[in-house]
Amino acid sequence: MYQRIGVVGLGYVGVTLAAALAAKGYEVHGVDTQPQVRESLRAGRVHVFEPGIEEVFAAHVGRSLLIEEELPSDLDAVVLCVSTPVDETTRRGRLEHLAAAAEAVARRCRPETLVVVRSTVPVGVSRRVVLPPLARAWGQVRLVMAPERTIQGQALRELVDLPQVVGGLDAASLEAGLAFFGGLARELVPVSSLEAAELVKLANNCHTDLIYSFGNELALVAENHQLDPLEVIRAANLNYPRPDLSKPGYVGGGCLSKDPYLMVESAGQRTPLLVNAARQLNEDLPVHVAENVVELIRQTCPRLAGARLAVLGWAYKGWPPTDDMRGTPIATMMPIFRAAGLEVVGHDPMVSGDVIRRYGGEPTSLDKAFGEADAVLVLTDHPDYRSLPVGALLAGTSVKVLFDSWRVLDEGEVRAAGIRYAGIGYRIPKADTTAVTA
Template sequence: MYGKIGVVGLGYVGLTLAAALARKGYEVHGVDTSPAVREALRAGRVHLFEPGIEEVFAETVGRNVFVPTELPADVDVAVISVSTPVDDRTRQPDLTNLAAAAEQVADWCGPDTLVVVRSTVPVGTSRRVVLPALLAAWGRARLVMAPERTIQGQALRELVELPQVVGGLDDESRQAGIDFFGGLANRVVPVSSLEAAELVKLSNNCHTDLIYSFGNELALIAERHGLDPLEVIGAANLDYPRPDLSKPGYVGGGCLSKDPYIMINSAGGEPGPFLVGAARRLNEYLPVHVANRVVDLLRQVRGGTVGARLAVLGWAYKGWPPTDDMRGTPIATMMPVFRSAGMTVVGHDPMVPDEVIHRHGGEPTSIDKAFSDADAVLVINDHPDYRAIRIETLLGGGGPRPALVYDSWRILDEAAITAAGIRYAGIGYLPYPRTPAPVPAPARGA
């Protein structure tokens, strides 16, 4: 029934959906406002990292995937997947891209086109922002909201395996959405309205932010009392029949760093929400807290920070599944702390190009040099390359070595690091440094 699909916005959400649809045999027409993105995709080059995407585009561009400057008028479905950023200062969602995309779809297509909102939006936005543009041009519309809920690194699989939530303007729209996504996913979950579908997406992401924030809160409390948060969390979870506590860690990315603010906007002010904003503030505070801890510890072990060289491993916002996404990366809020302390920052990330590290204020380095040429090493993400580090091999030559290793994810060999005389720490974990065994004084008269 639906064979010709248009996708408006070829960022992460639109690009992965286009690839998944192409693998299912649909004819996909993707448009984007960026000439560079259009040019790259027409040549089969993908502008972001996601396993499997590059192979799909290399095989399908020019066959059943096309990248025009505007959608053909006869597409059966037009999916709007443009960005809905949050203003850095006001924390209010910016729906400019969404409104522009709705106007474009209204100009390009017609009332028989099923319009799908895929972007994350405040509750009520599909009806308030997208629908009026369609009605003004067509007099009637078929409109659904079907939120994207994939995790980076597993998008192509999850687009098929995760249930696709579909809310419609009316029964006809909802059924059309069910039919469309039924050709992609193993299961479709219909909900009663556009607004219900909008709230589903916000609920998933904000709940994740809340869960992670509690693990971070425990880590901060454990740090204050000289405890190991992983010991506490592990003991609390072991064979306990209630939901597991999350380990501490940074919470970033394109969704979790902005969707809580979209949820807050949806709440409409007093008396709430009570939890979502507090959780987001805590998760945004954590990188700054860690940066200050690194500075404090380096002062203790080195006697100062001016001129100190800090090696940061992991610049993307997460390491597993691997990504090159810098949205919501911890290093962005850490760098001002390091600069004010007079430190030089060098960086490594298997997924992030050198020019991006440069752009964020670092000098590219290697893992080997991080442990031989720096005064301190900060591990920010848990990329498999960092989990595979053999400390004994890196430090076995007897040459220069860092005075401090701050292992945010506790993935390195703590015993090998401390045995080498290096101070070790992690999020919420500041073990007392091992005191070297005293060297016996020579016997009198020797």
């Protein structure tokens, strides 16, 4: 029944879905408005990192996976995966890309085409923004909302293994949506409406943001009492039959840094207290850490201005590995480092040197990062950093302080080298000055 599928928007969500559908045997027509994206994908160069996706493109692009500027007219289903960013001033979702995509589908496709909203949106947007142009053009519409809930680095597997939530405009739409996704996902979860499916996605991501924020809140309380937050969390979780506490750490990415604002928008006149507070705390953490790093350098180095800081990990997370810079903590930290006069060099196993330069750092190797820096800041828990022989790397270096955000390095080896060690939740006494300040 469903064989020819259109995917509108070939960012992370769209390109992984297109690959997964092609791997399942569908004929996929991927559409994107950016010429450079189309050109790259046609050549088999995928612009996002995702394990296995380049192999899928190598096997299918130009054959059952076609990259096009416009949708063909005779499609069985079209999936809208366009971006819905949050306006930096109003903190409300920008829906112009979704509205334009809906207009294009109404213009190019036929009433029998199943239309799937996969973009994350405030509750009510599928009905309010996507439905009207389709209804005007076609009269009868088959429309579903089927949120994407994968994690970067596991998307191709999770598109098959995760339960797929589907909400329909009506019973016929829901039946069609379940039939379509039944060819991809192993388990389907029908819900009663478009709006219920929209809220499922926001609920998942806001809950994740909230869980992580509690770990960060706990770390800040522990810091105030000079306690190790990881010791407290390990003891609290060990063999305790209640939900585990999360380790402290940065919370970014394209979803968790955006979706709480879409939840707030969905709440109308009632501002969600928990969602707002959790997002604010998670956004404040990189500022707090950057200020602590500057203070540590002030205390341990002969001078602050001109001191060299090596930052390891520029993507928003290290595990699963990604090159995604959306919501990366370094974007918030760099203005603080620049104001302090620090010279910042950077390394990331996944992020290119050009991107590091774009964010204000100078690319460097791991050996040089440790060998030529006054201080080292580890921002992600990438596996390459977990396995570092940190004692050997620090031997004979000029490094005075190492801030290990995710506590992935051997603290004992760092301290044995005579280097000051700190992490999220470590108190940095302002009076502990052992060097001349800038």
